[in-house]
Amino acid sequence: xxTVDKKIVVIGAGPAGLAAAIALHExxxxxxxxxxxxxxxxxxLRQCIHDGFGLTRFGESLSGPEYAARFIARxxxxxxxxxxxxxxxxxxxxxxxxAVAADGMTAYRAQAVVLAMGxxxxxxxxxxxxxxRPAGVYTAGVAQAYINLKNIMVGREAVILGSGDIGxxxxxxxxxxxxxxxxxxxxxxxxxxxxxxxxxxxxDYGIPLHLxxxxxxxHGRDRLEAVTVSRVDERMKPIPGSEERIECDTLIxxxxxxxxxxxxxxxxxxxxxxxxxxxxxxxxxTEVKGIFAAGNVLHVHDLVDFVSLEAEQLAAxxxxxxxxxxxxxxxxxxxxxxxxxxxxxxxxxxxxxFALRPAKxxxxxxxxxxxxxxxxxxxxxxxxLPAEMAQITVKAEKFLSDSPVKVVLSFD
Amino acid sequence: xxxxxTCIMCPIGCEITAEYEGGEVLSVSGNRCAKGENYxxxxxxxxMRNIATxxxxxxxxxxxxxxxxxxxxxxxxxPEAVREIHRVELTAPVRGGDVLIKDLLGLGADVIATKDIExx
Numbered sequence: 001x002x003t004v005d006k007k008i009v010v011i012g013a014g015p016a017g018l019a020a021a022i023a024l025h026e027x028x029x030x031x032x033x034x035x036x037x038x039x040x041x042x043x044x045l046r047q048c049i050h051d052g053f054g055l056t057r058f059g060e061s062l063s064g065p066e067y068a069a070r071f072i073a074r075x076x077x078x079x080x081x082x083x084x085x086x087x088x089x090x091x092x093x094x095x096x097x098x099a100v101a102a103d104g105m106t107a108y109r110a111q112a113v114v115l116a117m118g119x120x121x122x123x124x125x126x127x128x129x130x131x132x133r134p135a136g137v138y139t140a141g142v143a144q145a146y147i148n149l150k151n152i153m154v155g156r157e158a159v160i161l162g163s164g165d166i167g168x169x170x171x172x173x174x175x176x177x178x179x180x181x182x183x184x185x186x187x188x189x190x191x192x193x194x195x196x197x198x199x200x201x202x203x204d205y206g207i208p209l210h211l212x213x214x215x216x217x218x219h220g221r222d223r224l225e226a227v228t229v230s231r232v233d234e235r236m237k238p239i240p241g242s243e244e245r246i247e248c249d250t251l252i253x254x255x256x257x258x259x260x261x262x263x264x265x266x267x268x269x270x271x272x273x274x275x276x277x278x279x280x281x282x283x284x285x286t287e288v289k290g291i292f293a294a295g296n297v298l299h300v301h302d303l304v305d306f307v308s309l310e311a312e313q314l315a316a317x318x319x320x321x322x323x324x325x326x327x328x329x330x331x332x333x334x335x336x337x338x339x340x341x342x343x344x345x346x347x348x349x350x351x352x353x354f355a356l357r358p359a360k361x362x363x364x365x366x367x368x369x370x371x372x373x374x375x376x377x378x379x380x381x382x383x384x385l386p387a388e389m390a391q392i393t394v395k396a397e398k399f400l401s402d403s404p405v406k407v408v409l410s411f412d
Numbered sequence: 413x414x415x416x417x418t419c420i421m422c423p424i425g426c427e428i429t430a431e432y433e434g435g436e437v438l439s440v441s442g443n444r445c446a447k448g449e450n451y452x453x454x455x456x457x458x459x460m461r462n463i464a465t466x467x468x469x470x471x472x473x474x475x476x477x478x479x480x481x482x483x484x485x486x487x488x489x490x491p492e493a494v495r496e497i498h499r500v501e502l503t504a505p506v507r508g509g510d511v512l513i514k515d516l517l518g519l520g521a522d523v524i525a526t527k528d529i530e531x532x
Contacts, residue, residue: 049464049478049526055422063464063480065527069508148466151475176465176494195425199418200461204487303423383427 001098001105007031008318009097009110011088011263014043016295017116018071019308023315025078029322032080033108035099037087041075042068043118044141045304047148050169052196056305067304091263093288112318115264115278115286115293116311119300121166122256124218131218134225140166140254147173155250159227160184161215165193165302165387167254172201174252181207182246185229187214187236190361193254194302194387215251216243224249257300267291272344274335275299281329281345282352283317284310292318299340299355302389310355331402337409338367339386348399354407355391358384362411369394370406384409417455421447428452460484464526465494467512472504472529479512481521489519497523504531 008029010017013036021034040046045053048064055061058070075082083101090098090107097108121139136155138146144166146152156179160167163186171181184202189212191198202209210229216238217228231242259276269286270279277298278286285292294314295307320326327347335341338356346352348371358365358381365384369376369392376398381390392407399405413433419426428442430452437456440449454460462484466476485493493516500512506529513523 046527049466049480051462051464051480052423061462063478063526065478066508069527148478149474149476151466151468176463176491194423195418195427196420196423199425200420204459204461388423 001107003107003109006033006108006110007322008033008112008114009095009108010034010114010116011091011097012036012043012116012118012295012297013038013041013082013084014116014118014295015045015068015071015304015307016118016297016311017041017043017114018068018075019311020114020116020294020315020318021080022071022074022078023312024318025080027315027319029319034075034080034082035086035088035097035108036082036084039084041072041082041084047141047145048169049148050173053304056303057308064304071308088263091267091291093268093291095290111290112322113267113291114311114314114318115261115291115297116295117260117263117297119257119259119296122253122258124253126258127253127255129215129218132221134218134220134223136220136224136249137218137251138253140164140170140252143170143250143252144173147177153177153179154252155179155224155248157182157248158250158252159215159229159246159248160252160254161227162186162254162256163191163193163198163209164254164256165197167252168193168197168201170252170254171207172205174250175205175207179250181205182248183208183210185210185213185215187212187232190385192256192387195385214238218251219245224251227251257296259297259300261297264291264293264297269293275340275342277342279344280342281326282343282347282350283321283326283329284314284343285317285321285326290321292321299342302387306355306389331399332404333407334404335407335409338407340389341407346405348396348402348405350396351393352396353391353393355389356407356409357386357389358409359386361385364412365409366412367392367407367409370408372400372403374400376400376405381409384411416442417452419443419448419451421445421451430456432456459487461487461490463490463493465497467497467500467502467525469502469504469506469529471531472502472506473532474529477502477506477529478526479523480526481516482524483521485516485519485521489517493517493519502529504529 045064368378
C-alpha cells in the first residue's frame with residue numbers, strides 16, 4: 001500500500017465537500033485532496049434536476065446539477081485535486097485515510113480530515129413492512145436515479161409512502177413522465193417535507209396527501225400488485241379494521257435519511273443519537289482532534305444552501321486549527337422541544353449559531369437559549385415545522401459562565 | 413372571498429391570506445416580501461410554474477440530459493410543454509446552458525440543458 005502525506009483530506013465531493021475544499025483554498029490552503037467514490041463530483045445534486053436550489057447562496061433558482069456545476073467549476077479553476085472512483089475504507093484517530101481506487105490502495109496521512117460523506121435513504125428493511133418482496137419497491141432516491149440518470153421508468157401506478165421532500169418531488173416527476181400517482185401516505189399527522197413542495201408537487205397535480213396512514217402490507221409475487229394502507233393512532237400504531245387495499249405496481253419510499261457515519265465511528269468519534277451525526281463543538285470539530293464534519297453527514301439538512309454555508313464555516317475552523325489551534329469547548333449544550341441540535345459543545349467565548357429543528361409543528365413558537373436561568377438570546381418562529389431547520393445566534397458577550405447551555409423551543 | 417396560499421417563491425413558504433372579489437385583490441397578508449404578493453396575484457389569475465425534465469442524448473456518458481425552463485409558464489400548459497420537450501433528441505456532447513428550444517410553445521420561455529454530457 002502506498003502512503004501519501006496530505007495536509008487536508010476531504011471525504012466526499014458532494015455539496016459539503018466541494019464547498020469546504022474551495023473555502024479552504026480561498027483561505028490559503030494548497031495541500032488539499034478531495035476523495036469521491038462516484039465517477040464524478042457533485043453528490044446527490046447530480047440527480048436532483050428540479051429547480052429551487054441556490055436561492056440563499058446565490059440569490060437565484062438553479063437546478064441541482066447547475067448548483068453543483070458552479071462549485072465543480074470553481075474547484076477546477078483553483079486546481080483542487082479531486083480523485084473520483086475512490087472509496088474510503090478506513091479512517092484512524094491519527095487521521096490516516098485509507099482509500100481504494102482502480103490503481104489500488106492508498107493511505108493518506110493527513111493533518112486535518114473533513115467528513116462530508118452525506119447521508120443515505122431509509123429502506124423497506126428498516127421499516128419492516130410485512131409481505132413478500134416483489135420488484136417495484138424503491139426508495140425515492142433510487143427511483144430518481146433510474147428516471148433522471150438512467151432513463152429507466154420505474155412503473156405506471158404508484159403509491160408513495162412518506163411525505164419527505166424527495167418523495168413529493170418524485171410524485172410530480174412520475175406524473176410528468178406519464179405515471180399515475182395514486183397518493184402520498186404519511187404516518188405523521190403532518191407532512192414531513194416543506195410546505196412549498198406540498199403545494200407545487202402535490203396540489204398542482206391533484207395528487208392526494210393522506211396523513212396518519214402507513215403501508216401495512218405489500219402484495220405481489222414477482223411484481224408489486226397492491227399495498228394495504230392503514231390508519232394509525234396517536235402513537236403511530238396501525239388501527240385494526242382501517243385497512244384499505246390499493247392496487248399499484250410501484251411503491252416509492254420517502255421515509256427519512258440516515259447520516260453515513262461508518263468512518264466517523266471507525267475513527268472513534270462520538271455519535272449523538274439525536275442527530276445521528278458526530279458530536280461536534282462550535283468549530284465543527286468532532287471528539288477526535290483534527291477531524292471535522294459538515295453537511296448531511298453531521299445532521300440532515302432541509303436545503304443544500306445551508307450545507308454549503310456550513311461547510312464554508314467549517315473551513316474557517318480547519319484553517320485556524322492548522323495555524324495555532326482552536327478554543328477549548330467545555331460548555332455542554334442540551335435541547336428541549338428541539339431535535340437535531342448542533343453544536344453539542346461551545347467555548348462560551350465566541351459568537352455561536354445553533355442549528356436545530358422543532359420537535360413538533362406549531363404556531364407562534366418561542367426559541368431561546370438559556371444559561372444559569374438567564375435568557376441569552378431569543379426569537380419567534382411564526383410557524384415551526386420539523387421539516388424546516390431553524391437557527392439562533394448567541395453573541396460572545398452574552399455568555400455568563402461555563403455552566404451548561406440549553407436551547408429551548410416552546411409554544412405560547 | 414378569502415383564500416390561503418403557501419408561497420412557493422422561496423423555501424420559507426409563507427402562508428399568505430388573500431381577500432378578493434371576482435378578479436380583484438382587496439388585501440394580501442402574511443407574506444414576508446413583495447414576491448409573495450405578486451405570487452398570490454398571479455395565482456388568482458394564471459398560476460405560473462417552472463419545470464424540469466430530461467431529454468434523450470445519444471453517444472453520451474449518460475442517456476439523458478436534464479433541462480429546465482428559463483422562466484415560468486402557465487401551470488395548465490405544463491403537460492403539453494413536457495411532451496414537446498420530450499421530442500428533442502440530442503447528440504453528445506451537451507453543454508449546460510445550451511438552448512434546446514427557443515420560445516417553447518410561444519410562451520416566452522426557452523428550454524435549456526442544465527448539465528454537461530460528455531461523449532461516451
